[in-house]
Amino acid sequence: MNSHIFQNNHAMWAILFVFSIFPIFSSILDLPFWNDVLMRIMLLGIAAMGLNLILGFGGMVSFGHAAFLGIGAYCAGISQFFGLDNGWLQLAITIFICGSLGLIIGFLALRTTGIYFIMITLAFAQMIYFFFVSLEKFGGDDGLIIDRSDFIIIDLYEPLRLYYLILATLIFTSILLTMIVHSRFGVILRAIKSNESRVEAMGITTLRFKIIAYVISAIVCGIAGCLFASWQEFVSPDIMHWTRSGELMIIIILGGLTYIAGPLVGAVVFLLLEEILPELLHFFAPSIAENWMVIFGPMLVAVVIFGKGGIMGLLSNYFDRGRNV
Amino acid sequence: MTFTLLLEQLFNGLQAGVTLFLIAAGLTLILGIMDFVFLAHGSQVMIGAYAASALTLATNNFYLGILLAIPVTFVSGYILELLIIRHLYRRDHMDQVLATFGLILFFNEAIRIGFGPAALFSDFPPSLTGFVFILPEAPYPVYRLLVIAIGILCAIAIHLFVSRTKVGAMVRAGASNPKMAASLGINIQLLFRFIFAAGATFAGLAGMMIGPLTSVEPGMGEPLLILSLVVIIIGGIGSVRGAFIAAILIGLVDTMGRVTLPIILRAFFDGSTADTAGPALASMSVYILMALVLVFRPTGLFPQKGN
Numbered sequence: 001m002n003s004h005i006f007q008n009n010h011a012m013w014a015i016l017f018v019f020s021i022f023p024i025f026s027s028i029l030d031l032p033f034w035n036d037v038l039m040r041i042m043l044l045g046i047a048a049m050g051l052n053l054i055l056g057f058g059g060m061v062s063f064g065h066a067a068f069l070g071i072g073a074y075c076a077g078i079s080q081f082f083g084l085d086n087g088w089l090q091l092a093i094t095i096f097i098c099g100s101l102g103l104i105i106g107f108l109a110l111r112t113t114g115i116y117f118i119m120i121t122l123a124f125a126q127m128i129y130f131f132f133v134s135l136e137k138f139g140g141d142d143g144l145i146i147d148r149s150d151f152i153i154i155d156l157y158e159p160l161r162l163y164y165l166i167l168a169t170l171i172f173t174s175i176l177l178t179m180i181v182h183s184r185f186g187v188i189l190r191a192i193k194s195n196e197s198r199v200e201a202m203g204i205t206t207l208r209f210k211i212i213a214y215v216i217s218a219i220v221c222g223i224a225g226c227l228f229a230s231w232q233e234f235v236s237p238d239i240m241h242w243t244r245s246g247e248l249m250i251i252i253i254l255g256g257l258t259y260i261a262g263p264l265v266g267a268v269v270f271l272l273l274e275e276i277l278p279e280l281l282h283f284f285a286p287s288i289a290e291n292w293m294v295i296f297g298p299m300l301v302a303v304v305i306f307g308k309g310g311i312m313g314l315l316s317n318y319f320d321r322g323r324n325v
Numbered sequence: 326m327t328f329t330l331l332l333e334q335l336f337n338g339l340q341a342g343v344t345l346f347l348i349a350a351g352l353t354l355i356l357g358i359m360d361f362v363f364l365a366h367g368s369q370v371m372i373g374a375y376a377a378s379a380l381t382l383a384t385n386n387f388y389l390g391i392l393l394a395i396p397v398t399f400v401s402g403y404i405l406e407l408l409i410i411r412h413l414y415r416r417d418h419m420d421q422v423l424a425t426f427g428l429i430l431f432f433n434e435a436i437r438i439g440f441g442p443a444a445l446f447s448d449f450p451p452s453l454t455g456f457v458f459i460l461p462e463a464p465y466p467v468y469r470l471l472v473i474a475i476g477i478l479c480a481i482a483i484h485l486f487v488s489r490t491k492v493g494a495m496v497r498a499g500a501s502n503p504k505m506a507a508s509l510g511i512n513i514q515l516l517f518r519f520i521f522a523a524g525a526t527f528a529g530l531a532g533m534m535i536g537p538l539t540s541v542e543p544g545m546g547e548p549l550l551i552l553s554l555v556v557i558i559i560g561g562i563g564s565v566r567g568a569f570i571a572a573i574l575i576g577l578v579d580t581m582g583r584v585t586l587p588i589i590l591r592a593f594f595d596g597s598t599a600d601t602a603g604p605a606l607a608s609m610s611v612y613i614l615m616a617l618v619l620v621f622r623p624t625g626l627f628p629q630k631g632n
Binding site: 055061108111112113114115116118119120122123124126127130131133134135136140141242243246249250253254257288291292293294296297298299300301303304305308 | 413547554597619
């Protein structure tokens with residue numbers, strides 16, 4: 001494993017650096033609310049990075065990954081419901097359950113391709129969604145109110161402990177995914193995306209690689225969900241509504257799906273806009289401040305029509321042009 | 326569980342099915358012919374429902390409202406294609422998902438700004454409030470029966486159009502192999518725009534008809550969009566016939582499941598558990614059906630594309 005694979009990743013390191021020193025500013029400026037926003041960005045960023053392993057690098061467009069986010073959250077919630085509040089154990093349960101479910105769903109769904117794959121992953125996600133809606137014991141539609149998990153040496157009720165736990169997970173995920181994408185496995189995965197039959201002609205069983213990638217991305221999403229439960233102190237089927245799967249895809253495409261840092265950049269931009277646009281509109285057009293999405297929607301359309309490769313694509317175009325001159 | 330209740334639900338299922346077909350018919354062609362993932366098709370349903378409600382209020386006449394709303398939906402589809410969609414045909418599916426998701430956000434918020442966030446008042450005229458006895462002891466609302474009739478008439482019209490007319494032949498050629506169709510001299514651009522506007526009109530018509538039955542509110546189209554995507558996938562992308570069969574199937578499974586599952590579950594669990602689990606399991610059944618179809622027939626029941 002060469003170290004250069006980490007060097008060509010300025011955007012990722014810059015964002016991680018800002019995240020790690022941000023609490024200093026927020027405490028000086030007395031803006032504890034923004035810590036919360038950043039935790040949300042990091043959590044959805046982790047999930048989006050996990051999804052991007054199959055979406056951006058494997059070419060498998062899963063429209064149902066919020067289900068794994070939800071299952072991770074429910075692993076924490078239901079464990080706690082039965083009195084098991086050890087966070088490390090909850091994470092282990094999450095990894096086991098998301099891994100096995102990812103294996104089963106991946107095995108069935110990867111029989112299809114293209115639009116059919118998009119739809120079958122949506123179908124499984126909807127099944128899981130309605131399954132949790134039907135569980136009256138765990139709150140059904142209304143969900144479960146829970147405490148933050150007990151990570152033994154880390155007391156999540158102390159200030160900033162949860163923030164840095166999430167940040168550590170994000171850094172771990174970023175490094176892990178960078179290594180996976182640049183490993184032999186990742187090269188084959190990317191080759192499958194560009195031409196699956198050629199890879200098969202080389203004597204490689206592509207299905208196995210696709211399933212493994214699917215399982216890894218399911219587990220990463222599950223871990224994000226498990227921490228999401230502690231952050232929200234609440235679990236409900238809402239976390240895996242199909243619009244959330246859409247949101248994860250939007251985050252990835254917005255950031256740029258062929259870049260490791262793409263989903264992270266997308267999460268920062270998407271969720272910051274969600275906070276900032278209403279505030280901006282309060283100044284310029286107070287009557288529609290509540291309806292900030294009327295501006296946000298066309299912005300997404302414009303990103304697609306005028307830019308290719310999302311924000312990372314625009315950025316690298318800009319820098320490459322500078323280099324050529 | 327009496328026979329009349331079952332019959333009534335059968336008709337409700339049929340009504341849901343034809344409504345879904347009206348939405349899915351255009352979408353299956355958009356997906357099949359243009360290979361375009363159009364998520365904002367649900368917004369067309371919403372636009373139709375709002376246009377009909379607003380025009381009914383303005384003209385004080387339900388029929389006139391609907392009659393005027395139909396061209397509105399056609400024009401909205403036409404303009405949308407002209408301004409935005411045609412720039413996106415050659416992009417990959419992910420770009421299309423992002424752009425049309427943006428359109429959903431825009432339409433929902435624009436409606437919210439224009440009409441307020443609350444559900445709009447929408448009702449059918451007194452002349453349609455009566456009941457028809459489909460069996461001596463089974464009264465059924467006239468309005469729902471009318472919806473079924475219009476839906477089936479539209480289905481027949483679409484079928485005849487696609488299978489008997491020259492433009493229909495072009496549509497079929499486009500669905501089977503768009504590049505070949507284009508190289509045979511068919512004006513694909515115009516065909517696309519026409520299909521898009523027609524699809525928007527039928528989706529809008531579905532919205533107009535279910536408006537008085539459900540609630541006319543921002544975001545009303547999205548659950549219907551997801552269900553009609555299920556219909557399209559089960560039927561096979563690009564197949565109008567497949568869409569019709571799948572739509573009726575989904576309508577029946579969803580409606581019957583909603584009624585029968587809580588009753589069946591009540592035999593095994595206590596009342597409140599059954600009442601929570603029943604509707605959720607019924608919603609699940611639609612997706613289980615779709616997953617089963619895809620596992621055994623990965624390109625749907627009536628695959629259209631020739632390889």
